[in-house]
Amino acid sequence: MRQLNLSKIGPIAIxxxxxxxxxxxxxxxxxxxxxxxxVFLTLSTDLPEPEIEMTASQDASGHWQLRLDVSAFQFTTxxxxxxxxxxxxxAHIIRDGIKIASAYHPIVDLGRLAPGRHRISVVLRGQDxxxxxxxxxxxxxxxxxxxxxxx
Amino acid sequence: xxxRSTYKTGLLAAPVTVAASLAPHAxxxxxxxxxxxxxxxxxASAPMxxxxxxxxxxxxxxxxxxxxxxxALHIEEIIRPVEQRIAPALKNTATQSGPLVMRxxxxxxxxxxxxxxxxxxxxxxxxxxxxLVPDMQxxxxxxxxxxxxxxxxxxxxxxxxxxxxxxxxxxxxxxGVGLVIFGAPFLAYAPHFMAPGLIVxxxxxxxxxxxxxxxxxxxxxxxxxxxxxxxxQILVGAGFVYLAAMFKLTQPTLLxxxxxxxxxxxxxxxxxxxxxxxxxxxIICGALLIAGRLIRPVSVVIIGAISFLALTxxxxxxxxxxxxxxxxxxxxxxxxxPATNEGPTSYERxxx
Numbered sequence: 251m252r253q254l255n256l257s258k259i260g261p262i263a264i265x266x267x268x269x270x271x272x273x274x275x276x277x278x279x280x281x282x283x284x285x286x287x288x289v290f291l292t293l294s295t296d297l298p299e300p301e302i303e304m305t306a307s308q309d310a311s312g313h314w315q316l317r318l319d320v321s322a323f324q325f326t327t328x329x330x331x332x333x334x335x336x337x338x339x340x341a342h343i344i345r346d347g348i349k350i351a352s353a354y355h356p357i358v359d360l361g362r363l364a365p366g367r368h369r370i371s372v373v374l375r376g377q378d379x380x381x382x383x384x385x386x387x388x389x390x391x392x393x394x395x396x397x398x399x400x401x
Numbered sequence: 402x403x404x405r406s407t408y409k410t411g412l413l414a415a416p417v418t419v420a421a422s423l424a425p426h427a428x429x430x431x432x433x434x435x436x437x438x439x440x441x442x443x444x445a446s447a448p449m450x451x452x453x454x455x456x457x458x459x460x461x462x463x464x465x466x467x468x469x470x471x472x473a474l475h476i477e478e479i480i481r482p483v484e485q486r487i488a489p490a491l492k493n494t495a496t497q498s499g500p501l502v503m504r505x506x507x508x509x510x511x512x513x514x515x516x517x518x519x520x521x522x523x524x525x526x527x528x529x530x531x532x533l534v535p536d537m538q539x540x541x542x543x544x545x546x547x548x549x550x551x552x553x554x555x556x557x558x559x560x561x562x563x564x565x566x567x568x569x570x571x572x573x574x575x576x577g578v579g580l581v582i583f584g585a586p587f588l589a590y591a592p593h594f595m596a597p598g599l600i601v602x603x604x605x606x607x608x609x610x611x612x613x614x615x616x617x618x619x620x621x622x623x624x625x626x627x628x629x630x631x632x633x634q635i636l637v638g639a640g641f642v643y644l645a646a647m648f649k650l651t652q653p654t655l656l657x658x659x660x661x662x663x664x665x666x667x668x669x670x671x672x673x674x675x676x677x678x679x680x681x682x683x684i685i686c687g688a689l690l691i692a693g694r695l696i697r698p699v700s701v702v703i704i705g706a707i708s709f710l711a712l713t714x715x716x717x718x719x720x721x722x723x724x725x726x727x728x729x730x731x732x733x734x735x736x737x738x739p740a741t742n743e744g745p746t747s748y749e750r751x752x753x
Contacts, residue, residue, distance in 0.1 A: 258474045261692035265470045268642055268688045269463035269681070276650050277456045283449045286655035288648065289436070290445060331541045331583050344438040349523065371438065378541075379434075381441055388445040 290388075291335050291380040298322040299384040300337050302372055302391035306360070314360040314395060316343065318353065318372060326377065327354040333378035342381075344371040365399040434522040434536075435714075440658055447654040450673035466681045470689070477695050484697065488735060491697075495733035499600075500565070500607025506726035507572065507597055508559040509719055510534075515552030519719055532579050534590050535720070542582045551575070559601075562610020566621060569601030589647065592640035596633040597723050600730055603629045603738070630738040631693060637727050638690025641703075645683035649676060656680075663714035682706065693736050700732035 284292065293299065300323035306316050323337045333339070343351040343358055346369050351358060353372075360370070374382045374389040382389045436444065452458050513519035514531045521535035529538050530549035539546050552575070555568050576594040579587040603626055605619075606612035620626075649656050656679070657672045667675060686699045707721045718725065 258471070261474060261689060261694040262467065262470055264692045265685055265688040266463075266467045268684050269466045272646055272650055272684065273456070273459035273463040276459055276646075277454050279651055280449050280454045280653075283454075285445050285447075286652035288652055288655055289441065329538075329541050331537065332586050342438070347437065347439050349438055373438065373441070381445065383445060388442060390442070 285383055287380075289380060290383045291333060291376040291378070292383045293335055293337060293389075295385065297337060299386075300374060300382070300389055302374070302389065304370075304372060304391055304393055306370065306393060306395050312362050314363050314397075316353075316358040316360055316370065316372075318356040318358070320356065320374065323374060325353070325355055328377060329379065330377045333376040333380065335376070337374075337382065339374060339376040339379075339382065342373045342375055344373065345369070360395075363395060363397045365397050368395045368397065369393075370395055436658055436662055440662055444654060444658045447658065450653055450657070450676070452673045452677050453650070453653045462677060462681055466685050470685055473689075473695055473698070477698075484735070491733045491735070492739055495730055496604070496739070497608070499730045499733065500562075500604045501609050502729055503597060503601055503604065503726040504559045504562060504565065504606065504610070506722040507601065508556040510722045511552040511559065511572075512556035513719065515549045515556060517549075519717075532583070532587075533575065533594055533723075537579065537583055537587065537590070545578075545582055548575070548578070562606035562612050563615075564617070565606035565610060565612050566602050569598045569603075572598035572601065589640075589644055592636040592643070593723055593727070596636040596640070597727050599629050599633040599636070600727065603633075604730075626738040630734070631736075633727070634690045634693060634696065634731065634736070637724075637731075638687040638692075641683050641687030641690070643687075645680050645687065649680040649683060653677075653680075659714070663710075665710075665713045679706075690731075696736045697732050700728040704728045704732065 284290075298321075301321045303319040303321075304316060305319075306314055308314050318341060320341070323339075325340060326338055327340075329340075341353040342349050343353055343360070345360070350360070352375075369392060371390055371392045376382055452462075510519070510533060514533050514535075517524075517527045517530045519531070519535050520526055520529055521531075521538075524535075524538075529540055530546065530552075531537050532539055532545075532548055532552070539549055551571075555571055555575075558564055558568050573595050576587075576591040576598065579594075580591050602621065602624070607618075610618065612618040653673065653676045656676045660672055660675060665675070670678075682702070686703055689695050689699050704725065707724060708718070710716075711718050711721070
């Protein structure tokens with residue numbers, strides 16, 4: 251009986267050790283209330299925060315061109331597996347809630363758009379594709395493109 | 402007899418083969434990349450659930466987990482006679498079918514990773530070769546693209562069962578290389594590939610392999626099979642504890658967003674509570690694997706859990722083929738590898 255109890259102590263100690271130490275350590279980490287680091291890359295407060303301005307215009311061929319003017323941000327085609335928290339990367343272009351492109355340069359060809367209103371969002375991403383977070387949250391901007399019906 | 406063993410082998414290999422055949426439709430691992438842009442926006446400002454910030458709540462949850470473990474260990478004593486009765490048949494099935502199951506599972510993962518056939522969500526298939534898992538894109542690490550060809554070669558050799566034990570060693574090495582070139586992010590994956598590598602070194606190619614036909618299927622006598630077997634269990638268990646701590650416990654809003662994205666049934670529970678239960682179960686299962694207790698029940702629980710998640714999130718089982726292989730072997734073989742000091746094992750008899 252004593253041997254049986256001893257054989258249980260080892261596994262219980264291991265389980266208790268893991269559960270106990272994590273129960274002690276996790277609350278203080280989680281209390282920082284940071285966004286999940288697997289998805290987001292929080293920029294240092296020391297760095298100037300990127301600001302996005304964008305305009306959309308239709309070219310002669312009927313394609314819509316999106317021009318991004320992003321301050322304090324550097325576009326790059328270089329991607330890495332684990333990026334530093336620096337304002338370098340690319341932008342995700344989202345049309346009506348669906349990602350349509352990754353922009354590695356500040357000019358994006360959206361192609362022809364169907365008549366109607368289109369919500370175009372731009373979200374800045376780091377070199378490892380995580381979304382960049384600034385002081386105010388996600389670094390993003392939206393515009394509405396109203397495409398008239400053909401006459 | 403031959404029919405029975407072939408039938409059993411086929412039965413066990415079937416899920417992996419079916420999974421492999423579904424590869425071109427591969428989509429959606431339960432990873433961050435499957436979230437829609439709107440879900441990402443919501444996640445950025447999602448508050449941390451109170452369950453995960455309270456020392457009292459987590460302390461109570463840990464105490465409940467410990468109590469559950471004590472109860473499970475007590476039940477282990479009760480079911481031990483039943484387990485002992487069915488163990489020989491299970492071990493026999495493991496030795497007959499295990500090598501093929503493990504070979505097919507790993508070959509599928511290696512082959513698809515090497516060809517980019519198992520990309521992460523949002524990446525077109527067959528464009529971006531990866532290292533073992535969808536997240537680890539080789540194009541991100543200049544100079545290491547050749548690992549794609551290595552993985553393909555390993556997949557082919559595993560499928561035909563040639564130089565199987567050496568490929569097992571190569572898989573362990575590949576996991577180590579992953580740690581070197583991808584750094585800390587690869588810690589989430591390395592133990593779960595080193596373990597099947599060890600198992601392959603241990604079990605070899607099995608009877609349905611070129612190694613067997615060519616007489617190359619000799620056990621590495623310098624190695625203590627029981628120690629390797631236990632090391633594989635410890636690695637898998639440590640991997641689960643690490644994943645639970647690094648992803649579920651400290652990034653619960655991501656897990657909750659993924660569960661909500663998959664519209665996972667809640668059975669009347671809140672998503673934070675489900676996330677906490679999932680975290681606890683994963684830690685306890687991992688710790689029990691490390692301790693070498695309740696190996697069979699834990700393996701069945703893990704197979705059930707990852708299958709349930711795969712079904713509800715609509716993801717291919719191939720994302721976890723390595724774990725399916727390990728868990729099937731653990732469930733069949735249990736804690737101990739057949740003793741070798743009592744003459745040839747059933748496995749060695751099968752190979753003879």
